[in-house]
Amino acid sequence: MLLAFSSTRASAQTAIPDTNARVIVKFKAGSTLLPKTATTAAAQLAGQAGALGTRIGMSLTAGEGVAERIQVVFGSGITSEQLAQRLAAESDVEYAVPDQRRHHTSAPNDPLYLAGATVAGTTGGPVAGQWYLRAPSGEVQSSINVEPAWDLSVGGTPIVVAFIDTGVRFDHPDLLRVAAGGNLLPGYDMISDAAMANDGDGRDADPSDPGDWVTQAEISQRGGPFYQCTDTPEDSSWHGTQTSALVGALTNNGIGMASVGRSLRILPVRALGKCGGYDSDIIAGMLWAAGLNVPGVPANPNPARVLNLSLDGDGTCTSAYADAIARVKAAGAIIVVAAGNSTGHALGTPANCAGVVAVAGLRHFGTKVGFSDLGPEISISAPAGNCVNTSAGTPCLYPILTAANTGLTSPVPDSAGGSIYTDSFNASLGTSFSAPLVAGTMALMLSVQPSLAPDQALALLKSAARPFPTTGSVNSDGTPVQQCTAPQPVGSAQVDQLECYCTTSTCGAGMLDAGGAVLAALGATSSPGLVTVTEFYHPQFNHYFITADAGETALLTAGQLPPWVPTGLKFKAWSGPGTNITNVCRFFSASFAPLSSHFYSNDPLACPALKDGGVWALESLNAFYMMPSPTGVCPAGTIPLYRLYNNGMGGAPNHRYTVDRAVRASMIASQWVPEGNGLDVVFTCVPA
Numbered sequence: 001m002l003l004a005f006s007s008t009r010a011s012a013q014t015a016i017p018d019t020n021a022r023v024i025v026k027f028k029a030g031s032t033l034l035p036k037t038a039t040t041a042a043a044q045l046a047g048q049a050g051a052l053g054t055r056i057g058m059s060l061t062a063g064e065g066v067a068e069r070i071q072v073v074f075g076s077g078i079t080s081e082q083l084a085q086r087l088a089a090e091s092d093v094e095y096a097v098p099d100q101r102r103h104h105t106s107a108p109n110d111p112l113y114l115a116g117a118t119v120a121g122t123t124g125g126p127v128a129g130q131w132y133l134r135a136p137s138g139e140v141q142s143s144i145n146v147e148p149a150w151d152l153s154v155g156g157t158p159i160v161v162a163f164i165d166t167g168v169r170f171d172h173p174d175l176l177r178v179a180a181g182g183n184l185l186p187g188y189d190m191i192s193d194a195a196m197a198n199d200g201d202g203r204d205a206d207p208s209d210p211g212d213w214v215t216q217a218e219i220s221q222r223g224g225p226f227y228q229c230t231d232t233p234e235d236s237s238w239h240g241t242q243t244s245a246l247v248g249a250l251t252n253n254g255i256g257m258a259s260v261g262r263s264l265r266i267l268p269v270r271a272l273g274k275c276g277g278y279d280s281d282i283i284a285g286m287l288w289a290a291g292l293n294v295p296g297v298p299a300n301p302n303p304a305r306v307l308n309l310s311l312d313g314d315g316t317c318t319s320a321y322a323d324a325i326a327r328v329k330a331a332g333a334i335i336v337v338a339a340g341n342s343t344g345h346a347l348g349t350p351a352n353c354a355g356v357v358a359v360a361g362l363r364h365f366g367t368k369v370g371f372s373d374l375g376p377e378i379s380i381s382a383p384a385g386n387c388v389n390t391s392a393g394t395p396c397l398y399p400i401l402t403a404a405n406t407g408l409t410s411p412v413p414d415s416a417g418g419s420i421y422t423d424s425f426n427a428s429l430g431t432s433f434s435a436p437l438v439a440g441t442m443a444l445m446l447s448v449q450p451s452l453a454p455d456q457a458l459a460l461l462k463s464a465a466r467p468f469p470t471t472g473s474v475n476s477d478g479t480p481v482q483q484c485t486a487p488q489p490v491g492s493a494q495v496d497q498l499e500c501y502c503t504t505s506t507c508g509a510g511m512l513d514a515g516g517a518v519l520a521a522l523g524a525t526s527s528p529g530l531v532t533v534t535e536f537y538h539p540q541f542n543h544y545f546i547t548a549d550a551g552e553t554a555l556l557t558a559g560q561l562p563p564w565v566p567t568g569l570k571f572k573a574w575s576g577p578g579t580n581i582t583n584v585c586r587f588f589s590a591s592f593a594p595l596s597s598h599f600y601s602n603d604p605l606a607c608p609a610l611k612d613g614g615v616w617a618l619e620s621l622n623a624f625y626m627m628p629s630p631t632g633v634c635p636a637g638t639i640p641l642y643r644l645y646n647n648g649m650g651g652a653p654n655h656r657y658t659v660d661r662a663v664r665a666s667m668i669a670s671q672w673v674p675e676g677n678g679l680d681v682v683f684t685c686v687p688a
């Protein structure tokens, strides 16, 4: 046995193996190698490693603890794989695996991720590339740190993100239809007014963006559909292509830009055309995107879990929006809305509607960017692009690089060179670009935890936000930057509020952190909910009974099964399995009739053993869930649950379970016997 691994040395001819083994080992519950008394954690780990080494005949030292019964052990003269194999064969070991080193996914190979095109004349840049996606660094503090999110979410369920916008250019090589290897679903064109739609008709199944330019002649034409709809003529914006590329651009494809999304799908819903769009079309688009019925429109075969609305208008939230938002949320979809770009005014609609995730815009440094609106309705903030140097002809340093088209009016096909990326001279700036960063992050959260409800996802997103900077920035005229203050209420005269230090009452919970948010969502999968376990007492039998079943609790509490009465004592348990959280089996025995006797166990061996033993009948495999504690030590956030045994007094076995040490002491004084592990004789750990 001692030499069992020497025969593998022949394989070392071509590559010298690392013979400093590092293995994660989990001891079985009840292993004789686990100390019976808890000393210090370090001494316990060392003792376990030493005992395990003695068992296999080699010297092992202890690394850090990982969880209850799980720790790292080191060995020398053997590879991690070999040691893991040896340890896994031991009867006391539940598993042993090499403790491998992991790395973040390397930066994607999209060339613009690290740096924009070379600046030449009035094209190219930004030098900082897609700074807004990367980890924060130096003065660039608002970056959303997306790479850790990719590590966690690759391969998850493809989540659909709808963009209620101007439509998309399907031929952009970093977008493309799903059928052509891209991320764009067919979507729908919800614009009912043919003139605004600019595609010759009303609603149709093609959300391709034909361009939304407006000429001087159109805005000057009295009685025309675009009379004075804007102050000056406008080129086509390709706004929907720009916003959706931030979530849906193909990433790590060696072309152009990267995006927030991995394994995400984009649902283009066209609702904005020349000079904007009507609420009715926007709302119809929202409902349809979430899978709800819109009369006259075929059902959406790809319902979205996240809706992005990079649009706004004046006024307070209308009943039409409030109704639609409630229905979309009830369908399980999250609605992300840009704050608006009115230079620090109160939010417009629908950003000011309750129930949406309103996103304000940040400068690279993390302060509110001058153009972004703000207010108490904001949930979180994200980069919106800013230039730093605004003198004529110099490049904008921190725009939001994204996909676009060269066409000033109609789109230029990709085959004619029309597909481009915005840069330091054709700069994308606005809260329109902050919202998709949040929408994409929430979609990644859903891809690792699809069951998250909209409000749960938002709470997790906020919990992972990084704090806003509070010092370190000066205005371009050298004066200190001020703290942001609440805007004037909607309807009263608005005061501009340029760059300012965000607060949680003006810019939401903090700066978006995509990696942290997806990690929080992933953690939520192993954190089941809590239940209350209520204790009851039978004075004639001197027996105790506990239950987490709501119906049973109500019945017993109401005194409908006399003489059972509530003792007033309760403790918490979990409602489902999780990391180190296991099911509690509940048994009943009629063998001691008429004395009622229940028994509870979360020992993975006791459940099947009792079930097959004849005396006890299994009533439930998962009455509730608890955390076993073989060492008698309970980790942070949990407390010990004690078990007392009546030692057969009165003719039938009965146990009492309590988190109350005084109750335990009084039971011991009454000759009940404590049962459990460690110095403190702990049965299991339960939520604090």
Ligand SMILES: [Ca+2]
Pocket: 189, 191, 197, 199, 200, 201, 202, 203, 204
């Ligand atoms: Ca149309």
Ligand SMILES: [Ca+2]
Pocket: 189, 199, 204, 205, 206, 207, 208
């Ligand atoms: Ca169309």
Ligand SMILES: [Ca+2]
Pocket: 110, 174, 249, 250, 251, 252, 253, 254, 255, 256, 257, 258
């Ligand atoms: Ca790309």
